[in-house]
Amino acid sequence: MLNKQNILAIIFAIFAVWLSTIAPTTPISWMLGILVLTIYLFTFEVLEIDEASITIMIILGLSSIPWIHTLMGLEEGLVDNQRLFDGFSSNAVMSIIAVMIIGAGLDKTGLMGKVATFILKVGGSSEPRVIPIISSTVGFISSFMQNVGAAALFIPVVSRISSRSGIPISRLLMPMGFTAILGGTITMVGSSPLILLNDLILTTNQGLEVGQQMDTWGLFSVTPIGIALVITGIVYFVIVGRFVLPAAKKNQSESVSAIEHFHQVYNIDYDLFEVNVPKDSNLIGMMLDDIETATKIRIIAIQTTEGRTFIGHHSVERSTTIKAQMTLGVLTTKEHLDAFVQGFHLELSDTIKKFSNLLSTQECGTAEIVIPPNSSLINQSARDIWLRKTYGIAMVALHRGGETMQEGEGIRDIPFQSGDTLIVYTRWVDLDRLQSNTDFIVITSEYPRQEEYRPEKIKWASIFFAVALFLVLFTDIKLSIALMTGALGMILSGVLKIEEAYRAVSWKTVFLLASLIPLGMAVSKTGTALWIAQETVKVVGDMAPWVILTSIVILATFFTLVMSNVGATILLVPIAVNIAIQVGENPAVYALAVAIATSNSFLIPTHQVNALIMGPGGYKVADFIKAGSLMTVLFIIVMMSMMSIIF
Numbered sequence: 001m002l003n004k005q006n007i008l009a010i011i012f013a014i015f016a017v018w019l020s021t022i023a024p025t026t027p028i029s030w031m032l033g034i035l036v037l038t039i040y041l042f043t044f045e046v047l048e049i050d051e052a053s054i055t056i057m058i059i060l061g062l063s064s065i066p067w068i069h070t071l072m073g074l075e076e077g078l079v080d081n082q083r084l085f086d087g088f089s090s091n092a093v094m095s096i097i098a099v100m101i102i103g104a105g106l107d108k109t110g111l112m113g114k115v116a117t118f119i120l121k122v123g124g125s126s127e128p129r130v131i132p133i134i135s136s137t138v139g140f141i142s143s144f145m146q147n148v149g150a151a152a153l154f155i156p157v158v159s160r161i162s163s164r165s166g167i168p169i170s171r172l173l174m175p176m177g178f179t180a181i182l183g184g185t186i187t188m189v190g191s192s193p194l195i196l197l198n199d200l201i202l203t204t205n206q207g208l209e210v211g212q213q214m215d216t217w218g219l220f221s222v223t224p225i226g227i228a229l230v231i232t233g234i235v236y237f238v239i240v241g242r243f244v245l246p247a248a249k250k251n252q253s254e255s256v257s258a259i260e261h262f263h264q265v266y267n268i269d270y271d272l273f274e275v276n277v278p279k280d281s282n283l284i285g286m287m288l289d290d291i292e293t294a295t296k297i298r299i300i301a302i303q304t305t306e307g308r309t310f311i312g313h314h315s316v317e318r319s320t321t322i323k324a325q326m327t328l329g330v331l332t333t334k335e336h337l338d339a340f341v342q343g344f345h346l347e348l349s350d351t352i353k354k355f356s357n358l359l360s361t362q363e364c365g366t367a368e369i370v371i372p373p374n375s376s377l378i379n380q381s382a383r384d385i386w387l388r389k390t391y392g393i394a395m396v397a398l399h400r401g402g403e404t405m406q407e408g409e410g411i412r413d414i415p416f417q418s419g420d421t422l423i424v425y426t427r428w429v430d431l432d433r434l435q436s437n438t439d440f441i442v443i444t445s446e447y448p449r450q451e452e453y454r455p456e457k458i459k460w461a462s463i464f465f466a467v468a469l470f471l472v473l474f475t476d477i478k479l480s481i482a483l484m485t486g487a488l489g490m491i492l493s494g495v496l497k498i499e500e501a502y503r504a505v506s507w508k509t510v511f512l513l514a515s516l517i518p519l520g521m522a523v524s525k526t527g528t529a530l531w532i533a534q535e536t537v538k539v540v541g542d543m544a545p546w547v548i549l550t551s552i553v554i555l556a557t558f559f560t561l562v563m564s565n566v567g568a569t570i571l572l573v574p575i576a577v578n579i580a581i582q583v584g585e586n587p588a589v590y591a592l593a594v595a596i597a598t599s600n601s602f603l604i605p606t607h608q609v610n611a612l613i614m615g616p617g618g619y620k621v622a623d624f625i626k627a628g629s630l631m632t633v634l635f636i637i638v639m640m641s642m643m644s645i646i647f
Contacts, residue, residue, distance in 0.1 A: 144189055187223060203517075
């Protein structure tokens with residue numbers, strides 16, 4: 001049966017066949033087909049992005065088998081099999097791993113809590129003052145660690161600032177997220193494309209003549225451009241933020257209770273009730289899982305006839321069978337409660353009696369949790385992982401893409417995606433455990449808890465961060481070795497345990513980056529990049545150089561919206577380099593322009609940072625289009641202006 005995805009696949013296949021007919025050589029024909037396949041897989045998410053990257057890498061590797069490349073009409077494989085897995089040991093990949101570990105070490109010291117306190121002290125509760133302070137701080141942090149990591153660190157900080165200042169979180173998260181992306185352009189270690197760029201330059205040099213080969217870029221080569229972009233983002237939200245950010249749902253001077261917050265943001269009206277199971281109830285003998293699925297209620301506490309009480313972590317299991325004289329603590333709406341009590345002949349208590357201590361606001365409550373891009377729970381459902389039994393959290397709603405699905409809509413069977421916001425009921429002690437679990441980002445910050453930070457290690461974290469920065473700035477040592485020195489120092493000094501360091505690494509990002517590097521090799525080796533550049537120059541060759549470069553920047557901006565910024569960079573850098581050579585311009589500058597432009601991802605929430613803040617901020621796609629449209633244009637104008645001044 002033809003569905004939308006199948007039709008698109010057929011269109012892409014026809015397009016690939018047409019390209020192969022106009023290609024001058026067989027290797028270029030095959031590479032064009034693989035490029036079209038790559039774009040299709042990334043654009044329409046046929047596979048997970050890392051799965052798609054690995055698939056492309058293996059296809060390139062298989063082309064080196066003698067009988068296969070003979071069958072394909074090739075004299076040799078599209079890529080050298082001896083170098084197929086070079087990406088996993090590349091300078092760029094090891095640098096990214098080190099940056100992630102260093103960022104986790106800084107967070108473990110409780111530094112972010114101090115940052116939140118400082119911002120509140122300086123900015124108070126004034127939105128025009130708080131936004132620049134948050135944005136500039138995130139922009140600076142994002143300049144030396146992954147922007148998605150900086151955003152993940154700051155979501156709880158922004159939540160805390162919002163709850164204390166009364167400024168709606170929707171007015172703060174988008175400026176923070178956008179500036180985290182912009183901050184990645186301040187240094188050559190701020191974003192994956194820039195970390196990868198020097199490796200791509202060295203790879204591309206192998207296919208160029210000696211006189212055309214490029215020098216690599218220094219750590220601060222992009223700093224003037226990045227600072228200008230960050231300032232532009234801050235000024236943009238200060239001046240026009242009140243027009244483009246989602247309207248505040250409450251007065252800035254007012255703070256709202258948790259119940260009001262969840263009602264306003266997610267339209268949830270759940271409350272706690274206590275019911276008794278009499279001997280004649282037809283609920284007796286039913287399993288908890290069947291009851292919750294059929295009745296749109298969550299049973300979050302059980303007291304047995306022997307007086308034993310079960311709640312939270314490793315306690316209330318879905319296989320529990322209801323018996324007579326049990327007392328249940330239930331979380332539901334008044335409407336569903338009435339149907340539950342009447343339908344199963346239960347006795348409703350006037351107040352919370354038996355669970356008064358266990359279910360007090362000092363012990364339990366409703367919280368918001370986000371699934372980050374590196375979570376191992378992605379593509380698994382709450383039912384698959386036994387969310388309540390494993391983590392002690394009972395999910396009552398799932399917020400995705402601007403819509404909230406509640407209990408009774410099959411939310412426990414829906415596989416999690418990056419950026420999903422889970423509204424859960426949990427004990428605070430269980431929520432505390434999740435603070436150090438990289439599978440979750442805990443948004444709720446105001447609750448009784450004991451922080452599991454290591455503030456006594458802040459000196460060691462600062463020392464080893466400074467050591468890494470010193471090695472990067474003042475020695476000729478490789479970037480990966482310099483950063484890994486800082487990461488190792490944090491582990492050996494006890495800032496991070498080795499298990500925490502492993503969890504801090506987004507292996508999805510690592511495999512995405514490493515698996516696509518052979519694609520860049522193949523594009524250059526087969527002459528595909530040169531051929532595309534020659535065909536492009538035939539169209540734009542008579543135009544002014546700045547027009548050609550702007551066209552490449554716009555193309556990179558488009559590609560980064562429909563596929564990963566890493567994929568767009570690897571695909572376009574060889575092409576941009578060859579275009580620059582064809583028109584007599586500096587190829588290194590054209591390559592740099594591509595790597596910067598792939599951070600211009602504000603229009604739709606395809607960037608990991610935007611996907612991450614979408615749930616906690618309660619944003620819809622329309623909110624990103626509204627705020628991101630002008631930001632996208634400003635990015636191109638400021639970037640091109642700064643590049644023309646500097647280069």
